Amino acid sequence: MPHRVQTVSLRALPALALVALGAALATCSGQPAATPPITPGVPGAPREVIIVARDDRFNPSVVDLVPGETILLRVVNAGLETHEAIIGDEAVQAAWEAAEAAVAGAPPGPTPAVSVPPELAGLRVVVRSGERKDVAWTVPDTPGLIVGCHIPGHYLRGMRSPVRLIVPGAQPAST
Numbered sequence: 081m082p083h084r085v086q087t088v089s090l091r092a093l094p095a096l097a098l099v100a101l102g103a104a105l106a107t108c109s110g111q112p113a114a115t116p117p118i119t120p121g122v123p124g125a126p127r128e129v130i131i132v133a134r135d136d137r138f139n140p141s142v143v144d145l146v147p148g149e150t151i152l153l154r155v156v157n158a159g160l161e162t163h164e165a166i167i168g169d170e171a172v173q174a175a176w177e178a179a180e181a182a183v184a185g186a187p188p189g190p191t192p193a194v195s196v197p198p199e200l201a202g203l204r205v206v207v208r209s210g211e212r213k214d215v216a217w218t219v220p221d222t223p224g225l226i227v228g229c230h231i232p233g234h235y236l237r238g239m240r241s242p243v244r245l246i247v248p249g250a251q252p253a254s255t
């Protein structure tokens with residue numbers, strides 16, 4: 081499915097995003113922080129969700145999303161390698177893991193063109209070191225969503241964060 085992706089240099093990060101980034105990094109160790117009250121995003125006013133990719137993990141370690149809400153997903157690559165955020169269930173993750181493993185070591189560059197069947201594509205955002213990509217996306221009501229990176233080796237090294245589908249104002253609906 082098409083998504084409009086905007087690439088931003090980290091130098092262009094607005095101060096507000098840097099504050100949010102700092103908050104995200106501050107919670108990177110230990111248990112995920114309790115879910116603060118979330119106002120679900122709508123198409124005209126998407127909720128900002130920041131995912132920071134490093135070598136090799138994501139912050140936050142659990143991503144809280146509301147089914148049906150529209151988010152403005154900002155994927156920041158604060159690592160040295162190219163990373164990606166693929167959001168989908170286990171079947172989606174497995175499809176990308178297999179597709180990218182098949183081209184591991186293809187010269188040059190870490191992100192050769194790979195694809196998977198549309199029904200297994202999920203959402204894929206590839207971000208080079210030092211960049212940020214912004215994507216507006218509507219969260220599906222799909223259990224078992226995961227944010228994963230399938231640049232060869234990264235997923236097995238722990239580059240995955242489960243999505244916790246939550247209901248605004250209630251306890252997490254699933255973990």
Ligand SMILES: [Cu+2]
Binds near residue numbers: 229230231234
């Ligand atoms: Cu990665």
